[in-house]
Amino acid sequence: MTVAPHRAPIALASxxxxxxxxxxxxxxxxxxxRIVLEALFAADGPxxxxxxxxxxxxxxxxxxxxxxxxxxxxxxxxxxxxxxxGHGAGLYALETLTPLEYVVCEHxxxxxxxDAPRLDRARAEIRSELGFEVRFSHFxxxxxxxxxxxxxxx
Amino acid sequence: MTVAPHRAPIALASxxxxxxxxxxxxxxxxxxxRIVLEALFAADGPxxxxxxxxxxxxxxxxxxxxxxxxxxxxxxxxxxxxxxxGHGAGLYALETLTPLEYVVCEHxxxxxxxDAPRLDRARAEIRSELGFEVRFSHFxxxxxxxxxxxxxxx
DNA sequence: ATACTTGCAAATGATTTGCCAGTGT
DNA sequence: ACACTGGCAAATCATTTGCAAGTAT
Numbered sequence: 001m002t003v004a005p006h007r008a009p010i011a012l013a014s015x016x017x018x019x020x021x022x023x024x025x026x027x028x029x030x031x032x033x034r035i036v037l038e039a040l041f042a043a044d045g046p047x048x049x050x051x052x053x054x055x056x057x058x059x060x061x062x063x064x065x066x067x068x069x070x071x072x073x074x075x076x077x078x079x080x081x082x083x084x085x086g087h088g089a090g091l092y093a094l095e096t097l098t099p100l101e102y103v104v105c106e107h108x109x110x111x112x113x114x115d116a117p118r119l120d121r122a123r124a125e126i127r128s129e130l131g132f133e134v135r136f137s138h139f140x141x142x143x144x145x146x147x148x149x150x151x152x153x154x
Numbered sequence: 155m156t157v158a159p160h161r162a163p164i165a166l167a168s169x170x171x172x173x174x175x176x177x178x179x180x181x182x183x184x185x186x187x188r189i190v191l192e193a194l195f196a197a198d199g200p201x202x203x204x205x206x207x208x209x210x211x212x213x214x215x216x217x218x219x220x221x222x223x224x225x226x227x228x229x230x231x232x233x234x235x236x237x238x239x240g241h242g243a244g245l246y247a248l249e250t251l252t253p254l255e256y257v258v259c260e261h262x263x264x265x266x267x268x269d270a271p272r273l274d275r276a277r278a279e280i281r282s283e284l285g286f287e288v289r290f291s292h293f294x295x296x297x298x299x300x301x302x303x304x305x306x307x308x
Numbered sequence: 309a310t311a312c313t314t315g316c317a318a319a320t321g322a323t324t325t326g327c328c329a330g331t332g333t
Numbered sequence: 334a335c336a337c338t339g340g341c342a343a344a345t346c347a348t349t350t351g352c353a354a355g356t357a358t
Contacts, residue, residue: 142289146285216314222347
């Protein structure tokens with residue numbers, strides 16, 4: 001598990017491809033590692049390490065420590081990325097073919113994945129106003145979703 | 155210290171005004187409380203609880219716990235707000251007359267305060283594209299500042 | 309006098325680290 | 334065989350909480 005600097009993103013098409021990447025990079029294909037990947041493929045959005053560690057149905061549970069270690073390793077390989085949805089635990093997801101960025105509602109805590117290009121105009125505004133090149137992938141956009149913005153008396 | 159839901163923001167003009175707010179709201183003017191306010195007035199940007207607790211020059215150090223408790227109380231009163239600049243500790247600042255939002259460079263970690271209106275166009279883009287009403291005050295915009303964007307080979 | 313606050317220790321929650329036994333290759 | 338991993342306990346970091354002693358009003 002000695003990779004450190006992040007590689008370019010790799011969008012896995014299948015679990016098998018993930019295992020291939022592991023082998024190619026000199027990593028070993030172990031049961032916990034396979035399970036973490038399975039959990040990420042099974043998830044329909046970013047999930048916490050805790051969630052992965054708990055297991056679900058067929059998928060066995062495993063040590064939280066191993067989950068964190070493997071997520072970190074997979075992240076260094078460019079297979080996984082994590083987001084911070086609020087004050088709580090980080091959320092992990094597989095890297096995707098079309099880059100995703102995230103928006104979180106600070107009222108209902110819902111996390112929504114957005115195709116990065118949809119935020120290009122906002123990014124351009126920020127670039128021209130501040131000269132900053134922003135990403136909403138690691139730290140998401142936080143605000144009120146339409147639903148909550150409508151019925152919020154706070 | 156029983157206030158809980160946040161009051162409307164109050165931009166203090168002076169430490170004295172802060173103490174008045176405390177009295178008006180039924181809080182007590184204590185030494186640690188005065189020190190926390192002094193530290194915030196002395197700071198030229200958002201600072202960590204740790205930083206406040208350490209003291210500096212004239213300003214005595216105090217228990218980290220008290221700093222956190224008081225920051226939380228002042229935040230509930232609408233005098234203080236906090237931002238998350240990255241993976242580390244939260245940063246605290248006095249509420250300002252003209253609302254501020256923050257931008258953080260993920261490369262050099264510099265935190266820059268921005269007058270909220272300067273981001274109105276970006277916010278409008280996001281609103282029209284996603285229906286989201288975003289704020290960059292609690293969770294800041296994260297990206298590369300001009301300096302780092304220029305000389306970054308990563 | 310009495311409710312609000314502080315200090316200090318201990319608890320929490322998220323994540324990391326040390327170390328030795330276990331196992332892919 | 335041997336370096337890479339996993340499990341488990343303990344360490345860290347930021348922050349919160351419990352409680353008895355201290356103090357503003």
